[in-house]
Amino acid sequence: MMNNHLKVKEVINQFDFSGELFTIEPFGSGHINDTYLVKFKIKHMGIVPVILQRMNTKIFINPEQLMENILNVTAFLRKKIIENGGDPERETLTVILAKDGKPYCKDSDGDYWRAYHFIVGATGYDEVRTEEDFYQSGLAFGKFQNLLSDYPASTLHETIADFHNTKARFEVFKTAVEEDKMHRAKDVQDEIQFILQREDIANILTEMQENGELPLRVTHNDTKLNNILIDDKTHEGICIIDLDTVMPGLVVNDFGDSIRFGASTALEDEKDLSKVECDMHLFEVYTKGFLEGCQGKLTLSEIKALPIGAKVMTFECGMRFLTDYLQGDTYFKIQYPTHNLVRCRTQLKLVSDMEKKWNQMNEIVAKYTN
Ligand code: ADP
Ligand code: GN1
Ligand code: MG
Numbered sequence: 001m002m003n004n005h006l007k008v009k010e011v012i013n014q015f016d017f018s019g020e021l022f023t024i025e026p027f028g029s030g031h032i033n034d035t036y037l038v039k040f041k042i043k044h045m046g047i048v049p050v051i052l053q054r055m056n057t058k059i060f061i062n063p064e065q066l067m068e069n070i071l072n073v074t075a076f077l078r079k080k081i082i083e084n085g086g087d088p089e090r091e092t093l094t095v096i097l098a099k100d101g102k103p104y105c106k107d108s109d110g111d112y113w114r115a116y117h118f119i120v121g122a123t124g125y126d127e128v129r130t131e132e133d134f135y136q137s138g139l140a141f142g143k144f145q146n147l148l149s150d151y152p153a154s155t156l157h158e159t160i161a162d163f164h165n166t167k168a169r170f171e172v173f174k175t176a177v178e179e180d181k182m183h184r185a186k187d188v189q190d191e192i193q194f195i196l197q198r199e200d201i202a203n204i205l206t207e208m209q210e211n212g213e214l215p216l217r218v219t220h221n222d223t224k225l226n227n228i229l230i231d232d233k234t235h236e237g238i239c240i241i242d243l244d245t246v247m248p249g250l251v252v253n254d255f256g257d258s259i260r261f262g263a264s265t266a267l268e269d270e271k272d273l274s275k276v277e278c279d280m281h282l283f284e285v286y287t288k289g290f291l292e293g294c295q296g297k298l299t300l301s302e303i304k305a306l307p308i309g310a311k312v313m314t315f316e317c318g319m320r321f322l323t324d325y326l327q328g329d330t331y332f333k334i335q336y337p338t339h340n341l342v343r344c345r346t347q348l349k350l351v352s353d354m355e356k357k358w359n360q361m362n363e364i365v366a367k368y369t370n
Pocket of ligand 1: 027028029030031032033034035051093116117118119120123124226227229241242243
């Protein structure tokens with residue numbers, strides 16, 4: 001940790017923070033980047049908080065293109081937020097440029113860092129506290145979709161190739177099982193077989209996209225609950241963050257990723273699987289909020305495919321956690337050796353629960369098709 005603090009101190013000199021460094025603390029529970037809340041004491045202004053992130057360049061191999069996406073997307077959103085009478089300082093991310101004018105800087109190890117205004121008075125949650133929060137997050141992710149519906153998609157860089165190509169991820173999974181680098185496959189046969197028996201889930205959305213049933217749109221692609229900040233006072237979902245994966249994608253995936261995380265009755269890494277279920281009331285609450293936020297922009301095929309999005313995203317996420325476990329935990333950050341396996345199990349439990357509740361999920365969505 002000390003070493004990390006030294007790095008943060010090295011990096012902040014590359015930004016124009018004219019104040020006295022007050023505190024540095026690791027922040028949030030993201031699985032990808034290293035995030036710090038850094039506070040400065042600035043004369044007449046008091047304590048000014050800033051988010052500083054070491055970007056994960058093993059995963060985002062072109063950080064310069066990624067930051068170009070974020071500058072462009074946030075500039076586009078800022079304009080729309082102002083037009084709609086909102087507050088762009090709180091409703092989207094604001095990148096702080098480095099002294100040399102670039103939206104990132106490099107440290108002496110060659111790692112890339114970026115800084116954002118810290119959004120005060122709002123919180124990203126790892127679990128749904130109240131159904132109202134979940135409704136508000138659905139509304140906000142729907143609005144986000146809506147705001148970006150006329151964004152020029154062809155100008156976006158693909159920051160991770162095949163990010164939600166579940167079919168391609170299934171192949172990667174099979175290879176990880178065959179290679180079995182860490183000799184872990186023998187102990188996780190139930191999970192492996194569960195996934196292998198469901199190749200149809202891995203293929204379905206790719207097929208629906210290819211045959212024109214589902215259009216590509218500009219989507220967020222990582223819509224879990226802790227990637228939206230909820231206002232501490234009004235409880236509105238005020239700011240969508242973690243814009244690293246904004247790329248052309250399927251809207252049903254954005255819906256589905258929120259469901260797998262937020263409609264679960266337990267944390268993503270709950271060890272007691274008897275606590276893990278997909279809550280149908282929360283599923284409905286989110287569906288309502290999301291569709292209201294999208295304001296009629298979705299096609300009937302997209303709306304009807306929302307339950308498929310939920311099942312596919314949950315399946316994909318479980319498969320990704322298990323792939324990482326088999327490959328030696330090189331992708332997602334872990335806190336203990338079996339963390340990815342534990343995460344995989346909650347996702348697979350949710351998939352089997354969704355299979356049981358499949359008719360109910362479709363009936364709920366059908367209520368919102370007209
Ligand atoms: P990761 O890709 O690792 O998930 P995120 O960009 O989501 O990284 O950031 C991690 C966490 O840091 C978020 O879940 C959120 O709690 C917090 N965070 C990130 N950016 C901001 C910001 N501008 N203001 C307040 N909190 C933020
Ligand atoms: C990662 O970055 P974070 O923690 O918000 C991952 C998502 C997974 C999620 C699982 C770039 O999200 O795709 O669904 O973990 N992000 C990336 O919790 O791979
Ligand atoms: Mg995140």
